[in-house]
Amino acid sequence: MADIAFDAQKIAFAPISFQAALALRDLGILEFLNNTPADDKTIAKKLKLSLYAVQTLLEVGLGLDLVTLQNGVYNISKTGWFILCDPMTRVNMDFVNDVCYQGMYTLKDSLIKGKPTGLKVFGKWKTVYEGLSKLPKKNRTSWFAFDHFYSDIAFPAILPLVFELKPHTIFDIGGNTGKWAKKCLDHDPQVQVGIVDLPGQLAVAKKNLKKYKNRVSFHSVNLLDGKSVIPGGADAYLMSQFLDCFSKDEIVSILKKVKKAADKNARIYILEPLWDRQEYAASTFCLNHTSLYFTNIANGNSKMYSLGEMEECIKKAGLKTEKVFDGVGRFAYTLIRCTK
Amino acid sequence: MADIAFDAQKIAFAPISFQAALALRDLGILEFLNNTPADDKTIAKKLKLSLYAVQTLLEVGLGLDLVTLQNGVYNISKTGWFILCDPMTRVNMDFVNDVCYQGMYTLKDSLIKGKPTGLKVFGKWKTVYEGLSKLPKKNRTSWFAFDHFYSDIAFPAILPLVFELKPHTIFDIGGNTGKWAKKCLDHDPQVQVGIVDLPGQLAVAKKNLKKYKNRVSFHSVNLLDGKSVIPGGADAYLMSQFLDCFSKDEIVSILKKVKKAADKNARIYILEPLWDRQEYAASTFCLNHTSLYFTNIANGNSKMYSLGEMEECIKKAGLKTEKVFDGVGRFAYTLIRCTK
Numbered sequence: 034m035a036d037i038a039f040d041a042q043k044i045a046f047a048p049i050s051f052q053a054a055l056a057l058r059d060l061g062i063l064e065f066l067n068n069t070p071a072d073d074k075t076i077a078k079k080l081k082l083s084l085y086a087v088q089t090l091l092e093v094g095l096g097l098d099l100v101t102l103q104n105g106v107y108n109i110s111k112t113g114w115f116i117l118c119d120p121m122t123r124v125n126m127d128f129v130n131d132v133c134y135q136g137m138y139t140l141k142d143s144l145i146k147g148k149p150t151g152l153k154v155f156g157k158w159k160t161v162y163e164g165l166s167k168l169p170k171k172n173r174t175s176w177f178a179f180d181h182f183y184s185d186i187a188f189p190a191i192l193p194l195v196f197e198l199k200p201h202t203i204f205d206i207g208g209n210t211g212k213w214a215k216k217c218l219d220h221d222p223q224v225q226v227g228i229v230d231l232p233g234q235l236a237v238a239k240k241n242l243k244k245y246k247n248r249v250s251f252h253s254v255n256l257l258d259g260k261s262v263i264p265g266g267a268d269a270y271l272m273s274q275f276l277d278c279f280s281k282d283e284i285v286s287i288l289k290k291v292k293k294a295a296d297k298n299a300r301i302y303i304l305e306p307l308w309d310r311q312e313y314a315a316s317t318f319c320l321n322h323t324s325l326y327f328t329n330i331a332n333g334n335s336k337m338y339s340l341g342e343m344e345e346c347i348k349k350a351g352l353k354t355e356k357v358f359d360g361v362g363r364f365a366y367t368l369i370r371c372t373k
Numbered sequence: 374m375a376d377i378a379f380d381a382q383k384i385a386f387a388p389i390s391f392q393a394a395l396a397l398r399d400l401g402i403l404e405f406l407n408n409t410p411a412d413d414k415t416i417a418k419k420l421k422l423s424l425y426a427v428q429t430l431l432e433v434g435l436g437l438d439l440v441t442l443q444n445g446v447y448n449i450s451k452t453g454w455f456i457l458c459d460p461m462t463r464v465n466m467d468f469v470n471d472v473c474y475q476g477m478y479t480l481k482d483s484l485i486k487g488k489p490t491g492l493k494v495f496g497k498w499k500t501v502y503e504g505l506s507k508l509p510k511k512n513r514t515s516w517f518a519f520d521h522f523y524s525d526i527a528f529p530a531i532l533p534l535v536f537e538l539k540p541h542t543i544f545d546i547g548g549n550t551g552k553w554a555k556k557c558l559d560h561d562p563q564v565q566v567g568i569v570d571l572p573g574q575l576a577v578a579k580k581n582l583k584k585y586k587n588r589v590s591f592h593s594v595n596l597l598d599g600k601s602v603i604p605g606g607a608d609a610y611l612m613s614q615f616l617d618c619f620s621k622d623e624i625v626s627i628l629k630k631v632k633k634a635a636d637k638n639a640r641i642y643i644l645e646p647l648w649d650r651q652e653y654a655a656s657t658f659c660l661n662h663t664s665l666y667f668t669n670i671a672n673g674n675s676k677m678y679s680l681g682e683m684e685e686c687i688k689k690a691g692l693k694t695e696k697v698f699d700g701v702g703r704f705a706y707t708l709i710r711c712t713k
Binding site: 041046047050051052054119137138144281324329334 | 375377378381382384385386387388389390391392393394396399400422425426428429433437438439451452456459462465466469470475478480481485487620621648654657658659661662664665666668669674676
């Protein structure tokens, strides 16, 4: 019973825990302790902080198991080391603080309205994508660091799977600024790549992929426009961490457009980190929490999906799942290969 | 290693966890499951929520062990029940959300400046006490619910200890609106009580204690004014959960004033929940987190203290600790009895 009461208090005080951990990190206390275990007075003196600030933070740090205390000497714990040094944890914390923290105050409203009500902290946009370039620098940096961390990490493991059937032409749907396209173009000097996205993204992609000249084509398509058409002629249609930006109905509509475009021998690849296909409970935890970023900040109606949800969309769009590659890469992505 | 990585992610996503738990509570999902285990579609239909809202929340709820899932049917967990039904957990969560959440975004600044920078969310005051009556109703209600919950709970266990030496006159320093005074006046029909506080508080106390007529006296004293004087003539000077609103230097100064006022046979009682004298780790955790409310919202320089810190102040003020009553009441308060 005592443990359960404690678990409940950990949730009840969670925002304070978070800000305390961040302050322990950003005021240099964790780094100091990582170099030299020390008492509170020494830490305060060396870091030019008040003894009061150091004591109140370290006392919370003890409760969070970020530091240990023995005979008046504080030391960093293993969890504290993760908060300080693990790149993923840093990226997650910065993202939660700089992108999500303030907006999350209205999470309940977002859930009721189906709108990202937290986004108003930054500006009057319908989705975060509209406002990305106008976010304050610190917040924008944390957004992109989070986005890139999880997309970059997927590339190496996924590429061989996408090239298994030796495609001549790949269309990257939602190709954004051309990161995936570049990987493909470098991986196989013969392959042609088409990027399908909104004009703004294509403009950036064009710049980034200049040197590949006519090996790349650009296709301006608003996928949420019911009448828009995806061009045909590719052997492979790739949607990499793209569909989680859409609601299930929107996903079905997009997949139907892909179906219309695709030849009968073409393959459709969907790459997603699916929350029910993770090796570690921690990964599932992170993915499910990321869903609420979509709810509250990004668009109000998308999420990180399960394999069942994704297969339901595939089926509704009239596509067939041919093969599921599970647990790909360090963060256990799933690559679903479909045919018409 | 996996456990430690998970612990770090729990901290990294903590603000989202908190808002999700609150939404599960306030959208009625936990209450619904407490009555009837159900699948997501049923919950959505009965509570008139979107399936999307219910699913994203429940998926986070699974990771937080607030709900369980078996064969598509969700049920409330023991921790979920605590979030829903335990009065203390509710009071804590409401306080953290309605008083602390938004301001905590600038915790680091508060620690650097020694000012409650989070308070600007509500208004331009130096301390929360100045602004209390002007807080929006919901936020004010949560502040008072938190304050009263922890003071009310201490009364019954403490009263016999304060009356052990049969005082004729008790001065309640920082007596606020007269809650303690009333308990004392009711407990012993012979006792006289004096309330020492700021004029605003005394005005309310006068109203509340009207029926006790000349058994009560009111003494307007600004304890932070170096020249102010506490009146003498009492057998017992009581400071109940009062000193945690002050920095250590201020505490020493207040205790010196009490020493000056007190006769040599008088007793000085300090009642505090001290974080190192708790039976449960959860209580220590809550107290240390409450310190950061003082840092960021209340005044920028006070905290929940340890016995060692309090005894250091007592010593510096020239008082002697006569007896320490530990673990008093449901939340393990400490009553320190001092003499001149």
